[in-house]
Amino acid sequence: MNLRDPAGEDPLSEAERRQIHYWMRLTRTLDDRIISLWKQGRGLGGTFSQRGHEAISVGAGFALGPDDVVAPMHRDLGCYLLRGMTPARLLASQLGRATGVNRGRDANLHGCGDLDLNIIGFVSHLPQSMPVALGAAMAFQYREEPRVAMTFVGDGSSNTGLFHETLNLAAVHEAPLVVIVENNQYAYSTPISQQMAIEDISQRGTAQGVTSEIIDGNDVGAVHGAATVAVERARSGGGPTLIEAKTMRMLGHAIHDGAEYVPADLIDKWRKLDPLERYEQTLRDDGVSDDRAFGAVAARCKAEVASAVRFAEESEWPDPQTVAEGVYAP
Amino acid sequence: MNLRDPAGEDPLSEAERRQIHYWMRLTRTLDDRIISLWKQGRGLGGTFSQRGHEAISVGAGFALGPDDVVAPMHRDLGCYLLRGMTPARLLASQLGRATGVNRGRDANLHGCGDLDLNIIGFVSHLPQSMPVALGAAMAFQYREEPRVAMTFVGDGSSNTGLFHETLNLAAVHEAPLVVIVENNQYAYSTPISQQMAIEDISQRGTAQGVTSEIIDGNDVGAVHGAATVAVERARSGGGPTLIEAKTMRMLGHAIHDGAEYVPADLIDKWRKLDPLERYEQTLRDDGVSDDRAFGAVAARCKAEVASAVRFAEESEWPDPQTVAEGVYAP
Amino acid sequence: MTDGNFGFADQPASTGHQKTYIEAISDGLATEMANDPNVLVLGEDVGGSFGGAFNVTKGLAERFGDRRVLNMPMTELSFIGAANGMALMGLRPVIEVQFADFISTGFDSIVQFAATTHYRWGGSVPWVIRAPSDGGIRSGPFHSQNPEAWFVHTPGLKVVAPSTPADAKGLLISAIRDNNPVIYFESKPLYRSLKGPVPEGEHSVPLGMAAVTRQGTDATVISYGAMVHQALAAAGTLAGEGIDVEVVDLRTLKPLDTATVLESVAKTGRSLVVHAANRLAGIGAEIAAVIAEEAFESLDAPVMRIGGLDTPVPFSPPLEDVYRPDQHGIAEAVRRICSY
């Protein structure tokens, strides 16, 4: 259901809604498979799960046009996928293969950038993607291109100075920037109550003069609706928007983390709000899709992921002779 | 006039009010003398004027007890003076002499720290004094000492990430910290309208959960009253406060800067609000002092400053043999 | 300075319980917290039952109370800045940055404030930053860095980098007791792979003193951290070839114990400096330059350096393996200088 539309009608076509569902399912399927691979010892280094964040990364990413630029972070698998980064390339990257997005140079989703897909790769140092996305937005302004930049940031990252500096600068320049705050209530082991003395991160946007709002981050319609409004605002010269999407990190910080520090009932509560199940229910209720179709989507996603795993595991390793290549652009 | 007291009665004794006036006058006198020395070519390196900021640095500083700690910045001459740093030491410091606060190691008011006076010296990198003052406040909490830390920060500095990070951390820890924002409408040549998209800096405090308010920074009674309430709040476990004092930088950023970029009528408007003249008028109106007494204070300040100039100019230079001493604490 | 310092002299090889390198760090921290109520711990995720990304601080909150083990938001610049203020007020904060890579986020609070304060106006800033550093464990460019050269170049800091469990404990305790800002680079690859004897209770190893970890006569390999063990392994191989290698473990990178280095090179006439950090303009350059200037007449071969390549630390094993120095490269380089 799209919160933007008081009449309750979804502005998306049925086909678009089925696409959103597909991306969410693909994201979940790939994420689950990554976890199982790592548990089987077939992974390399650490990896992050995005379980529970599908509505945010897919819903927001789906609001962008092809010429818009996105700078996602470590839990935005869905956004990478829907921008055209294939499961095969993403998995090969995570397994350090020559065929991966970053040719073995960077770990897990780090550095999964590809300007042909208008995706900017991220560095660990959070939230460095924020000013970079702002700079992209300022470049669009400078060249008078009708393009928008979007970036994602966590609750933990919203405490950093860089978060505030970027919002301020975006407001001063009325830059076409959309910032999605994924408030998943934890930064690693630290609950939000130990990170900040406030309830809502959105007020940090308001304080810099950035239009800011709060949405249900497990409702993909709400996310997509808010993101669409924000993208349109940005594109039409209305300046930056901050969207705080409330959600919950359903697994550990990274694969090795059992998250024993999270109260079980908190997880239980949010498990009932699973964004994928909720969207399937909505699509059922609205007669847009049904269990048979969902089954077909799930099977297709499973097959795509299985072939990606094969591709990645069979891919060659990077040639050690090339290790010093590419430090500098020619 | 103290804004805290609706009955309009000043909680300060007449003697205290005369003390405040003395510190303001001494500050102005010393500042004026520094400017004239530098214009005569008797200075060393650059220097900053604090003209127009007397009400803030003196009013806020006067609210502290002797065991409280303060971390002032480059326009808070009055605060250094009232904490017991003499004009002679301050001037010798600015002239790079061995008898200066920092023995020739640091320029102008930079690095004028002295823990015997509970003053923390500052570095150029703004606003590094903020987290340091917070750390002092957290040390008091840790040791359960009834002490408060105060720091000062400019409008320009309030755009930095460090400003926001510090406020957030202070709020989370409910630290006994008082932050005085000197909103003098410019950061070097950059007017506040180019620095931020908001009107009031105080809302940045509110957004982190820090009690925040706005006062007239050219009214020493208002500054002192607000600071006193904040210091008491901090001391009694009520957590941090941000006070935005609105004022105007009356001269250039530093001695070499003619500030041609500031509209003349803005300066004219604020000249009429000169904090020292206003306080003298209040003291006259309230019958606390009169022109004769003001004349005597001015003469005393002039003599003190003259003797400080003599002391500083006659002081020996640091011994070059000692250049590498003191990098490490023993 | 180096008297009695040869052959593990202050590395109590036979006393103390066996502990891993990481257990020794926890031990050092707990020992000094018990010893001095001014010592407190702060960093991301260090508190509560969790005890940090590597569990170094696990149990400390329970034992010493929550007020002495503070979880910080992910804001290195401000919490290191706050530690500056705590230290000025007489506390001795031990700061954990989650990975050494994130120390750059707190850079100004370290290099501009902490490093300069005593020189400028006499304030003393006695903190320790614990920085889990180094790679070889497939964690990519942002969880493998060795940024020590930035800090060695900065006046006013001290820098240590232990290579053994006993030193990990002893140097940490000395670092906490030191009245200056000390950056303590701990070696992630050694955390659980290296076990050794660690004295119980009080045990300190003075800052600024290198150790001659293996005596030899033909060439000196100078290193620190995990690379010391690669050097020792290479020395073992070379012993079989009749090359007798002396291994100097710097232990402290600032102040550098150049006396021990020069004494060794005076004896062997050949030297190789090894570190995992990027070779270019790394600490190895400083040591090589000191040797080249001050041991000129003793040198029978050019002083060589081995270090990380001038690239970010690559993630993929075949790339990281060529990026990173190891015993084979060390052995090869020693053969070269010995046959010079």
Place this chain on the structure above:
Amino acid sequence: MTDGNFGFADQPASTGHQKTYIEAISDGLATEMANDPNVLVLGEDVGGSFGGAFNVTKGLAERFGDRRVLNMPMTELSFIGAANGMALMGLRPVIEVQFADFISTGFDSIVQFAATTHYRWGGSVPWVIRAPSDGGIRSGPFHSQNPEAWFVHTPGLKVVAPSTPADAKGLLISAIRDNNPVIYFESKPLYRSLKGPVPEGEHSVPLGMAAVTRQGTDATVISYGAMVHQALAAAGTLAGEGIDVEVVDLRTLKPLDTATVLESVAKTGRSLVVHAANRLAGIGAEIAAVIAEEAFESLDAPVMRIGGLDTPVPFSPPLEDVYRPDQHGIAEAVRRICSY
């Protein structure tokens, strides 16, 4: 690489108008802005009629419009970060940090994002940071820094440091055209004290090439920035004593032109590296280490280094004067290596 590079070969001593070093920087900037609409300027106070703390950008806003000269709030971390994004989108931002000392505030955006991006995923980040550096002008520890070593040690950056007006223009233009992040350290003490011929219009000096600024046979002094002129002055003095000094001006610090350095040392057999930055673990260490390793057989004396002391830059003249290298210390050191 060094062919035709001797004796000011590409320093057009006789062509071009006389300009001060700082005028040459402004000229380079304006030339390239006129040349390429993707070039824009950003930094604190650079815009409007003011034109920056040193007036380098004065007149640019008027000439090229306010949209190409952007005043930034005092937030180096985010505006350098924004420049990263602009550069990824094909612009060529030229960033002014008000003093080189404040570059540390933007550290992560430089060393973590900009430096690593091309290696990791191929994005190219073509910006220039102009950093007014160096001291000797009584501006104390926070307006006198020479932080180049931090960046030379960091893979993925380029670093330049011109010593003449012609190079100031030519290297700036090359830096802007380079497809990588380049840090351009300009010398405050040379700003208005040094005048020289500067070609009009198009003029670029390639990155990565040192210049032999004075030919000589007895010893090589390797330097950059303001210290080149101290070296030349010392060479003048020493010429009167019969010591013929070659002076190498590095011009680019990363990538280092070690070929030119080694060629010169091969000829003279004696070398001294000089910089105003702290000597300890500075760039001089790298150069000395390269010479010690690669020119071992040509050396008739140990390679020496002169640099700033291992202290913050002190404010007071008698202190700064001993802190800072000068022609007398250089001459003395050359005498020492020449009488070795």
